[in-house]
Amino acid sequence: MPRPLWTGAISFGLVTIPVKVVSATQDHSIHFRQVHLEDLGRVRTRKVCELDGEALSQDEIGKGYELSKEQTVPITDEELDRIPLPTAKAIEIVAFVDADSVDPIRISDSYYLAIDGKVAEKPYTLLRRALERSDKVAVAKFAWHNRERLGLLRVREGAIVLHSMRWPDEIRSPESLTPREVELDDDEIERAVQLTDSMALDSIAGFRDTYRDALEELLTAKSEGKELPEPAEGEEQEEGKVVDLMAALNASVEAAKESRGEGEEGEGEEGEATVHEMRPRKKTASTKTASSKKPTAGRKAAASGKATGQKAGAKKTTAAKKTAGAKRTARKRSAS
Template sequence: MPRPLWTGAISFGLVTIPIKVISATEDHAIHFHQMHLSDMGRVRTRKVCDLDGKTLSQDEIGKGYEVAKGETVPITDEELDRMPLPTAKAIEIVAFVGADTIDPVRIADSYYLAGDGQVAAKPYLLLRRALERSDRVAVAKFAWHGRERLGTLHVREEAIVLHVMHWPDEIRSPESLAPKEVELDDNEIEQAVQLTETMAADDISGFRDHYREALEELIEAKSEGKEAPGPAEGAEQESGKVMDLMAALNASVEAAKDSRGKDDGDATVHTMRARKKTPAKRASAKRTTAKRATAKKSTAKKSTAKKSTAEETRAKGSATKKSHAKKAAAGETAAEKRSAS
């Protein structure tokens, strides 16, 4: 299990649920170092005091708030911990609202809430079952990283998930970003709707980070002294060309239909060339192929043995039938001879 980021409790009315907060996501991005181009020396960020020019360690650094020009008030971690805040070590549920009333723009990071010890098992299950049977989500307040935050509690599979939310005053208004009114033909709208239906998907779990895969391929090639791979076929698009909107919609619908036909229902419209397997993956693939070949041989041997056994059984049955037929014929002949005499 990943290291908990925070420990505390969920306050649910008079019910207290000890929990551990665990990140619900992982960072798979590729990170670069800053390097000095002339000698490839590492460039690091140092924390330097602007008064004496000394490089400081983390133990020498504290918090302060500038109340006026040249006047800073120091604030210690102990003073922050002693603040009379009810949500200092608790995720306090303050309301339950409909899930469809939450603006997606307000959702930030997500975290799993794990029960902390056996004492948390029953109240944790109680809250989870209540959320599962209700069409509402819990709205909670909690203090984290020096500030009070707002969040919602949902259920994902068998875990309670905390979605951190922005406060209403943190959301910018998009009013100034809206485009000016223009004339739009109904046929263009209908074609756009048809494009959405053509590209509709029930499952998006198959989408992959193609940029990261291409970046890994670039790093692998450079580390082996090979030439950097070129752009994928069809990746370069002509820029600056004004295209008729209706023609673009028609072409998009046809491209989506062709992609669906080739991918057998895959929702991905744009494809990239497959990434080469690493040596470890190639070795794993060889082992898998060998196992499959062994399994096929074993299955073939078993099938041959079964056929041989079945043929022997049929042969024995045929011989038995012939023996019975001979005995019956011999009995009839003996009976005829006795009757004649």
């Protein structure tokens, strides 16, 4: 089990459930370090006081709240611990609501709640069964890092998941960002709905981070002294170009049908659906199988990949002709 980030208890009415909190997600991003270009030495950050310019050690650094540019109030951990916070060591369930009533924009990080000892097995199972049978999610309060937070509890594959949520006043209104109302034909709306239907999937499990795959191949090539992969070709978008919306929708629907192997009547063999960007079909990015350890970098467009395949095929054909010619020459010499 991953290292617990926090230990405490779930407070469910008068029921207490000892739990450990572990992260439900993993970061697979590739991280770079800042280095000195001359010798590739690591660049370190020194903590320096801006008043006297002295470098400080960790035991010389504390907390402070800046009231103004001229006044800062120092605060200690002991003073923060004195703040009355009933949720300091408990995830306190305060309500149960329908999952649809929670706007996803409020959800932040995700964590799994694991039992902390055998004594928690029965009450943990009780809460899980109650959530499953009621078909609701629990709203809770908890405090981490000297801050009270709002949380949401739900069940995923037999485990209780805690999602930290933002407070209502932390969500910005999109009012100033929405475009003005425009007139749309019913045909345009219906065609857009057809496009959504043609791109529908039962699951998003097959999506991959293709940029990370390409970056891994670039780093592998550099570390092994191999030729670097060629940059991927992309479509250049013309700025300010007026688009025929209906024509674009029709082309998108047809392209989506073709990618699924459907004919003009929408019939085709059943199989795994593929998803790609709706771009002109002459440049469709290739994908890499999930079983391969080394990624394929610099995803070339299909046209480029086809050209490469033709060159490779031409080389093989030439080699085959030379081999056949050599064999005929050898037979003639043997006969003579």
